[in-house]
Amino acid sequence: xxxxxxxxxxxxxxxxxxxxxEPFGISxxxxxxxxxxxxxVVLASGTSGYGEAAPFPAFNGETREQTEAALAAVAGTLxxxxxxxxxELAVELDASVHAAASARAALEMALVDALARERGVSLAxxxxxxxxxxxxxxxxxxxxxxxxxEAAGRIARExxxxxxxxxxxxPLGDDVGRVRAVVExxxxxxxxxxxxxxxxTADAALTLLAxxxxxxxxxVLFEQPLGxxxxxxxxxxxxxxxxxxxxxxxxxxxxxxxxxxxxxxASVVNVKLMKSGVAGALDIVAATRAxxxxxxIGGMVESSLAMSVSACLAAGVGGFSFVDLDTxxxxxDEPIVSTMARVGPRLSVASVTAGHGARPRSAVTDRSA
Numbered sequence: 123x124x125x126x127x128x129x130x131x132x133x134x135x136x137x138x139x140x141x142x143x144e145p146f147g148i149s150x151x152x153x154x155x156x157x158x159x160x161x162x163v164v165l166a167s168g169t170s171g172y173g174e175a176a177p178f179p180a181f182n183g184e185t186r187e188q189t190e191a192a193l194a195a196v197a198g199t200l201x202x203x204x205x206x207x208x209x210e211l212a213v214e215l216d217a218s219v220h221a222a223a224s225a226r227a228a229l230e231m232a233l234v235d236a237l238a239r240e241r242g243v244s245l246a247x248x249x250x251x252x253x254x255x256x257x258x259x260x261x262x263x264x265x266x267x268x269x270x271x272e273a274a275g276r277i278a279r280e281x282x283x284x285x286x287x288x289x290x291x292x293p294l295g296d297d298v299g300r301v302r303a304v305v306e307x308x309x310x311x312x313x314x315x316x317x318x319x320x321x322x323t324a325d326a327a328l329t330l331l332a333x334x335x336x337x338x339x340x341x342v343l344f345e346q347p348l349g350x351x352x353x354x355x356x357x358x359x360x361x362x363x364x365x366x367x368x369x370x371x372x373x374x375x376x377x378x379x380x381x382x383x384x385x386x387x388a389s390v391v392n393v394k395l396m397k398s399g400v401a402g403a404l405d406i407v408a409a410t411r412a413x414x415x416x417x418x419i420g421g422m423v424e425s426s427l428a429m430s431v432s433a434c435l436a437a438g439v440g441g442f443s444f445v446d447l448d449t450x451x452x453x454x455d456e457p458i459v460s461t462m463a464r465v466g467p468r469l470s471v472a473s474v475t476a477g478h479g480a481r482p483r484s485a486v487t488d489r490s491a
Contacts, residue, residue: 127167128205128240133197135161135175135228137186138425138482141454146423147264148288148318153178156423156453157186159193159225160482163232165205171236172481173228174428176396181318181422182371184224192222193229200229205237212401223374223397224422230400231431235477244474245434249404252440254472256419256433259284259314260448262304264291271303278308281466284342285311286446289330290320297330302337312342314444319349319371324358331363343418343444345392346370356387368392368418368444375402376409383413390416390444395432396424407439418444426450426460430480433462434471445469457483 138158145152161173175193177184196218203211211233215226238248246254260282262273270287277285285304289297304313313334321327327347334341343366348355350371360367369388373379374397382388391410393403410417419436421429429447436442447469450456461479463470471479 127165128237129166130163130200130203130205131166132164133161133200133229133232135159135190135193135197137190138457140425140456142423142452143454144452145263146449146452148181148316151179152264153423156425158425159186159189159228160427161193161228161232162485163200163205163229163236165236165240167240169236169240170485171205171232171234171239171477172427172485173231173235174425175224175228176422176424176428177224178396178422182223184222189222189225192219192225195219196225196229200233205233205240208233208237209401212399216399216402223399226399227395231395231428231478234400235431239477242476244471244476245431245478246438246471246474249435249438250440251438253437254470256437256442256445256447256469257283257467258445258447258469259286260451260467261286261288261446263288267299267303270300271307274304274307274311278311283311283467284314286314286316288318289315290317290347294326294330294333298333298337301334301339305337305339309338312340314343314345314446315341316345317347319346321347324348324355327359328362331365335364341365343368343390346372353382353385353387357385360386360388366390366416370394370420373406374398376405379406379409379413379415383415388415390418392418392420394420394422395428395435396422400431400435403435404439411441416444417442418446420446421449423449423452425453425456426458426462427478427480427482430460430462430471430474430478433469434474434478437471459483
């Protein structure tokens with residue numbers, strides 16, 4: 123392989139609309155269709171790498187239109203540069219389109235995927251090779267107690283040990299009723315609560331935990347009970363809760379990890395590529411470990427393409443105590459072919475031999491024609 127072979131020859135992106143089996147609701151709103159974008163980076167050697175942008179307006183206000191504009195603004199600056207310099211390019215992308223996090227993530231994914239495919243190594247190996255297997259939770263989004271009960275029963279039968287339950291943005295009694303329904307339908311499952319900052323106050327968050335304990339729920343993690351900037355309130359919850367607290371919206375950079383650690387606002391950090399890009403995610407992992415905090419891997423409403431990257435990162439780096447990589451299960455006819463294996467809660471990237479092992483279905487069709 124020559125240096126010339128890894129130079130970027132072209133970059134393109136295109137929108138994909140992926141219907142969801144039911145709305146994916148969080149405290150800030152719901153998504154019925156994943157309005158994502160796919161990115162392809164082609165190297166001078168002819169090797170292609172792929173990335174995905176999954177903007178989620180209810181999470182951080184980012185829209186597909188903003189993401190498309192950001193991709194159009196910076197894609198051309200990559201042409202002629204070497205994919206081997208992807209970490210340097212990531213810094214430049216962050217400086218150019220910092221607010222468009224999912225656009226940066228998609229371009230970084232495509233760059234590092236192309237490089238790994240060109241070298242004939244998997245991303246899990248490139249990221250450290252610590253392992254190839256993960257066990258994920260599965261999400262019950264906002265909705266009714268009846269819907270939560272039905273979903274929890276199905277989840278338990280499928281062998282999941284942890285249910286992630288979206289809470290917040292609704293009266294406390296509604297959340298308690300949904301938890302009771304889940305506990306009754308899946309008494310052996312641990313609960314990972316995720317408020318996406320929607321509990322309002324520390325007292326409300328602690329009251330919810332007390333009510334859940336009263337109805338017999340076993341909370342294994344409380345993710346982002348309060349707003350991303352409310353580190354003082356998060357610290358109150360973290361100091362009084364009988365379960366660990368995770369920071370999600372509070373952390374989009376390594377510097378944010380330092381602030382969370384200093385405030386004692388959480389003991390776990392949720393790493394998401396759509397918040398920080400690939401390089402930023404690796405920096406967050408390093409900072410999280412340096413501050414003695416635990417690791418969680420998660421995502422937005424992403425297909426198996428972006429989820430394959432996250433799985434390779436978590437497995438390759440190792441040490442992730444919480445795994446939340448389930449959104450492809452919500453999708454109807456996702457336009458992706460992935461080598462990552464999914465059997466119930468178990469994920470494996472052992473069969474991925476180059477890159478992240480996922481491609482747009484159209485790319486596979488084009489190559490077989």
